[in-house]
Amino acid sequence: MTATARTAKLLKGSTADWEVVIGLEVHAQVNSKAKLFSGASTAFGGEPNSHVSLVDAAMPGMLPVINGECVRQAIRTGLGLNAKINSKSVFDRKNYFYPDLPQGYQISQYKSPVVGEGEVVLDLPDGERVTVGIERLHLEQDAGKSIHDQNPTLSLVDLNRSGVALMEIVSKPDLRSSEEAKAYVTKLRSILRYLGTCDGDMEKGNLRADVNVSVRKPGAPLGTRCEIKNVNSIRFIGQAIEHEARRQIEVIEDGGTIDQETRLFDPNRGETRSMRSKEEAHDYRYFPDPDLLPLEVSEKEIAALKADLPELPDEKKTRFVKDFGLTVYDSDVLVTERETADFFEIVASGRDAKTAANWVINELFGRLNKEGKDVSSSPISANQLGAILDLMAAGTISGKIAKDVFEITWTEGGEPADIVENRGLKQVTDTGAIEKIVDDIVSKNPDKVADAKTNPKAIGWFVGQAMKASGGKANPQTLNDILRHKLGL
Numbered sequence: 001m002t003a004t005a006r007t008a009k010l011l012k013g014s015t016a017d018w019e020v021v022i023g024l025e026v027h028a029q030v031n032s033k034a035k036l037f038s039g040a041s042t043a044f045g046g047e048p049n050s051h052v053s054l055v056d057a058a059m060p061g062m063l064p065v066i067n068g069e070c071v072r073q074a075i076r077t078g079l080g081l082n083a084k085i086n087s088k089s090v091f092d093r094k095n096y097f098y099p100d101l102p103q104g105y106q107i108s109q110y111k112s113p114v115v116g117e118g119e120v121v122l123d124l125p126d127g128e129r130v131t132v133g134i135e136r137l138h139l140e141q142d143a144g145k146s147i148h149d150q151n152p153t154l155s156l157v158d159l160n161r162s163g164v165a166l167m168e169i170v171s172k173p174d175l176r177s178s179e180e181a182k183a184y185v186t187k188l189r190s191i192l193r194y195l196g197t198c199d200g201d202m203e204k205g206n207l208r209a210d211v212n213v214s215v216r217k218p219g220a221p222l223g224t225r226c227e228i229k230n231v232n233s234i235r236f237i238g239q240a241i242e243h244e245a246r247r248q249i250e251v252i253e254d255g256g257t258i259d260q261e262t263r264l265f266d267p268n269r270g271e272t273r274s275m276r277s278k279e280e281a282h283d284y285r286y287f288p289d290p291d292l293l294p295l296e297v298s299e300k301e302i303a304a305l306k307a308d309l310p311e312l313p314d315e316k317k318t319r320f321v322k323d324f325g326l327t328v329y330d331s332d333v334l335v336t337e338r339e340t341a342d343f344f345e346i347v348a349s350g351r352d353a354k355t356a357a358n359w360v361i362n363e364l365f366g367r368l369n370k371e372g373k374d375v376s377s378s379p380i381s382a383n384q385l386g387a388i389l390d391l392m393a394a395g396t397i398s399g400k401i402a403k404d405v406f407e408i409t410w411t412e413g414g415e416p417a418d419i420v421e422n423r424g425l426k427q428v429t430d431t432g433a434i435e436k437i438v439d440d441i442v443s444k445n446p447d448k449v450a451d452a453k454t455n456p457k458a459i460g461w462f463v464g465q466a467m468k469a470s471g472g473k474a475n476p477q478t479l480n481d482i483l484r485h486k487l488g489l
């Protein structure tokens with residue numbers, strides 16, 4: 001952990017500046033066809049209780065059998081987090097009662113997790129690089145779901161999720177602001193998606209976080225933390241931290257102390273409220289599950305999984321900076337989703353990479369965001385965008401017309417070169433034609449001409465008029481040269 005407070009991120013209280021300290025426990029659903037200890041399907045959205053084996057329903061005498069694919073996915077994830085993989089780990093029973101937990105305990109890992117310490121590196125928009133420590137990653141079972149709003153007198157239970165494999169990824173208390181926490185979850189989700197170990201769909205609950213927050217004066221020991229349970233969107237994580245930090249600062253500045261407690265975030269009110277205090281905290285009576293042998297993985301298996309990893313976001317980012325000369329931040333934006341990085345690489349191939357990056361980040365992302373689409377459903381393909389850049393590079397169209405061609409290709413489809421040809425959008429470089437336009441404007445506006453002689457900035461008005469008259473197609477450089485000549489500048 002860094003000892004020095006990142007001063008820019010301190011929160012102002014009424015008596016002092018405060019540092020926010022955040023650690024996250026992220027629950028990520030493992031991508032696997034079957035559950036952690038049974039062959040039942042993990043498919044989303046099935047009829048209630050249609051994906052439930054006798055093991056998941058905890059029928060007496062049923063025995064769990066470890067799903068090797070879930071273990072491999074956890075190890076892949078650990079490798080992607082540059083973490084230590086423990087060749088021997090242990091499954092424990094975490095005992096508690098809950099109506100949607102038919103076993104009466106959750107099989108989890110406690111003292112010996114499958115993955116130990118690792119790290120996640122964040123490149124923030126202001127250029128700062130923050131390394132967040134990973135404490136551990138362990139495998140555990142998900143619980144079922146209680147449904148309270150379908151029957152006026154009964155609560156119902158759906159066990160489809162019961163027994164689905166989760167990875168719990170625990171960070172060290174290394175985060176110092178809501179922005180950093182959001183960047184961390186975004187980065188973690190990106191790594192998981194590249195690895196294909198979790199699809200990271202927060203709307204389906206495949207990725208959710210318990211958010212631990214405390215405050216302290218810079219340099220002081222860690223303060224008492226509160227844990228906000230089960231926050232299921234990146235935006236809510238940010239809001240929960242902002243609210244909770246402010247709440248704690250107010251309590252302390254009013255002379256009170258923070259009680260260690262579990263809280264809930266209410267997205268409608270944007271605030272956290274108490275759920276249970278430490279005194280009510282569970283004693284889970286963990287003990288090794290006698291139905292399961294310790295989990296052993298050979299160095300050879302780990303090495304094979306490592307050799308098989310895809311290029312991950314950090315490596316891709318480094319390559320983009322080195323090979324394409326892009327900034328770290330632009331590269332970071334481009335590599336967050338693998339589909340976007342692939343799209344960009346097609347556009348950049350054989351073309352000016354910075355122009356390609358600008359168009360992907362500004363025009364494409366802007367347009368996609370406007371319609372709530374992602375790159376995989378983009379109406380404009382990488383090759384179509386590349387063709388527009390080629391027309392621009394060849395001087396066939398100006399940058400301004402290129403944006404129009406982008407819009408037409410987006411809404412109507414078609415080959416950009418044909419669009420330019422058929423609609424007569426080619427840039428006018430013919431000096432005769434441009435001269436004619438300029439002569440016309442000059443002769444009709446003697447006062448503006450006089451003005452331009454004393455105030456060279458007034459040329460802008462002529463550029464605008466001539467561009468308009470040419471339908472935006474006049475070559476800007478040629479137009480400028482002709483104007484300066486005719487105005488005698």
Ligand code: ADP
Pocket residue numbers: 021022023024025170171172173174212213214222223224225
């Ligand atoms: P538990 O298992 O009881 O929840 P841990 O010690 O494993 O407790 O910590 C859980 C999470 O809380 C970790 O992500 C850790 O980084 C975070 N954390 C621990 N101490 C603090 C603190 N003082 N302020 C903020 N977060 C903390």
Ligand code: MG
Pocket residue numbers: 025210227
């Ligand atoms: Mg916890």
